[in-house]
Amino acid sequence: MEKIAMGRVGGYGRVIPETQPSYLYPPYAATTRRAPKQPLIVVPHTLSEITGPVFGHSDIGESDNDLTRQHSGEPIGERIIVSGRVLDEDGRAVPGALVEIWQTNAAGRYRHRVDQHDAPLDPNFTGCGRMLTDSEGRYRFVSIKPGEYPWQNHPNAWRPAHIHFSLFGAGLLSRLVTQMYFPGDPLLPFDPIFNSVPDEKARTRLISIFDWENTIPQHALGYRFDIVLRGREGTPVEQSR
Amino acid sequence: MKLPPTSSQTVGPFFHLGVAFLTREHLEARGITGEIVTIRGRVLDGDGKPLPDALLEIWQADAAGQYTAERSDWADGNSSPRFQGFGRAETDQDGVFSFTTVKPGSVAFPDGSMQAPHIVVTVFSRGLLKPLWTRLYFPDEPGNAADPILKLVPAERRATLIARRSGEGAGNLGENTLEWNVVMQGDGETVFFDY
Numbered sequence: 001m002e003k004i005a006m007g008r009v010g011g012y013g014r015v016i017p018e019t020q021p022s023y024l025y026p027p028y029a030a031t032t033r034r035a036p037k038q039p040l041i042v043v044p045h046t047l048s049e050i051t052g053p054v055f056g057h058s059d060i061g062e063s064d065n066d067l068t069r070q071h072s073g074e075p076i077g078e079r080i081i082v083s084g085r086v087l088d089e090d091g092r093a094v095p096g097a098l099v100e101i102w103q104t105n106a107a108g109r110y111r112h113r114v115d116q117h118d119a120p121l122d123p124n125f126t127g128c129g130r131m132l133t134d135s136e137g138r139y140r141f142v143s144i145k146p147g148e149y150p151w152q153n154h155p156n157a158w159r160p161a162h163i164h165f166s167l168f169g170a171g172l173l174s175r176l177v178t179q180m181y182f183p184g185d186p187l188l189p190f191d192p193i194f195n196s197v198p199d200e201k202a203r204t205r206l207i208s209i210f211d212w213e214n215t216i217p218q219h220a221l222g223y224r225f226d227i228v229l230r231g232r233e234g235t236p237v238e239q240s241r
Numbered sequence: 242m243k244l245p246p247t248s249s250q251t252v253g254p255f256f257h258l259g260v261a262f263l264t265r266e267h268l269e270a271r272g273i274t275g276e277i278v279t280i281r282g283r284v285l286d287g288d289g290k291p292l293p294d295a296l297l298e299i300w301q302a303d304a305a306g307q308y309t310a311e312r313s314d315w316a317d318g319n320s321s322p323r324f325q326g327f328g329r330a331e332t333d334q335d336g337v338f339s340f341t342t343v344k345p346g347s348v349a350f351p352d353g354s355m356q357a358p359h360i361v362v363t364v365f366s367r368g369l370l371k372p373l374w375t376r377l378y379f380p381d382e383p384g385n386a387a388d389p390i391l392k393l394v395p396a397e398r399r400a401t402l403i404a405r406r407s408g409e410g411a412g413n414l415g416e417n418t419l420e421w422n423v424v425m426q427g428d429g430e431t432v433f434f435d436y
Contacts, residue, residue: 011351012436019245021370028251030368033287036427038398040435043390047348048361048376049436051308052300053327059263089243102259110255114294128259164252164259172300173436177372178363179250196370197248206248228244 011045012173012230013089021196028192029153045173050232052172055098055132067103067143072180075125075143077106079220082180082208086137086167088231093137094174096231100129100166101141107145108161117149142220148187160187160194169229180225181207249371254294256365257331265328268299268342273324275304275343278402279418280377283336286366287426291336295366297423299328299340299377301359306346344379350389357384357391364423374434377421378403394432401431 023035063069068079082101086094103128104110107119111126123142135140146161161180169175181188188194188207197203214222260303284295302308303324330338340359347355357378364373378385380403385391391399404419423430 012245016245020249023370023373025370028368028370031370033290034292034366034368036373036430036433037287037426038430040433041394042435043393044351046350046356046390047308048302048356048359050298053325054309056338087244089246091242091244099258100263102255110258112255112258114254126258128262130259130262137397164250164256165257166252166260172361172363175245175298175363175372177249177252178247193250193370196250199248202245204247205245206250227247230246 011050012171012232015230018230019197019202021198025196027154028196043138044159049173050171052170052174053167053168054096059098060130060132065129065139065141067125067127067129067141069142071124071128073124075105075122075144075195077122077125077147080143080145081140081211081214081216081220081222082143082163082225083138083140083211083214083222084224084226086133086139086169086229088169088174088229089229092231093133093135094169094229095133095135095137097133097137097139097170098130098168099133099139100128100130101143101148101163103143103146103163106144106147108149111141119147119149140214145182145221148185153192158187158190160191165225165227167227168228169231171232172236174229174231176227176229179206179226180223182223183207244424251367251370252296252365254367256294256296256394260296260329261331263329265325265332266330266340267329267434268325268348273303273343275324275371277339277341277417278344279339279341280360280421281337281339281418282404282420282422284332284338284366284423285336285425289427292332292366293334293336295332295338295364296425297330297332297340298363298365299330299342300361300363301326301342302345302348304343304346306348306358308348347384352389354387354389355384357388359382359388362423364425373423373425373431374436375423376402376430376434380404380406380419390434398430398432401429
């Protein structure tokens with residue numbers, strides 16, 4: 001059987017623990033019955049983990065990155081431009097990365113059957129988008145600023161405004177799901193999900209930066225959110241079979 | 242200088258909104274060679290309760306043991322059926338998921354030995370601040386005994402990674418249906434990997 005040599009692909013670097021949350025974080029109550037109790041088994045990275053799905057433009061619609069143009073009318077709320085670059089740990093652009101986002105409307109309500117929050121739905125806002133990064137790893141979404149909303153985690157619990165991000169990089173181990181927050185949100189110090197990240201600097205990197213450069217005069221405010229995905233280790237491994 | 246990777250956060254309970262467009266529970270397609278198999282199971286928490294809000298992503302090689310991303314013909318415009326290798330399934334109200342695919346072939350291990358046929362499964366849900374990584378192996382597979390990843394797992398826990406043929410009470414499940422549950426915590430906890 002013809003085989004293609006793995007060539008210049010090595011394993012990924014191990015994760016810096018303080019930059020990632022633990023599975024068990026009791027202030028976020030749902031972790032207590034869902035975090036594994038047995039130790040995770042550390043395993044080497046094989047072809048099964050360093051490869052990953054490749055998505056193409058046929059997976060994406062033309063206006064999928066403009067959440068304000070998915071219905072006949074304009075959604076209510078403050079228009080925003082969220083943009084940034086997707087890089088690997090060596091600072092190299094990740095082109096062709098699939099970026100998926102989802103969020104509440106301006107009133108803090110998800111268009112989802114499970115969301116029971118007593119806030120209005122917006123007939124002109126679904127709250128999801130997707131796109132592929134360009135050759136320099138850039139992405140750009142047009143949306144409206146999501147609202148804060150209450151949840152059941154603890155008495156008087158409120159989530160800060162956020163946008164969910166899901167990314168596929170060059171290989172399976174680059175997979176990332178995260179949340180982007182907004183600068184100056186007074187709810188951030190009280191949010192167990194945001195505060196589950198132990199390292200303060202890492203946590204702060206989840207907060208987007210107000211972005212004059214990408215603000216459109218008379219139209220929309222810009223926010224910048226750069227994302228770093230796990231990348232392969234520097235020393236390539238030559239594979240022969 | 243290394244940049245630290247962005248921190249993971251939970252998908253929360255409302256991910257369907259953003260990711261459903263890519264739900265692919267059927268990876269088999271006309272013209273793709275291989276043994277078609279359906280894998281069905283439930284995702285359970287530490288109380289044995291089903292998770293109605295879990296998302297499973299699967300990644301696997303084709304029947305010849307090749308990953309789409311390593312195939313030389315993937316971008317040549319060839320219109321012959323090409324196995325995608327990627328699936329995404331959500332659990333329902335009873336915590337049940339299912340996907341239909343072709344059984345993968347053996348895949349090389351970095352030292353040149355072979356890994357038994359397997360599917361990499363990534364689990365996301367509310368309450369998971371980062372995904373859980375596991376693998377599904379196939380029953381009655383001679384390669385399982387020598388699989389270099391299974392060998393790293395304590396013998397008494399290996400069964401959590403191996404799907405079972407549908408047994409009694411499987412009802413109308415076909416003979417090529419396998420059962421495999423994900424137990425996030427507690428008795429029979431699934432083996433999860435740290436990469």
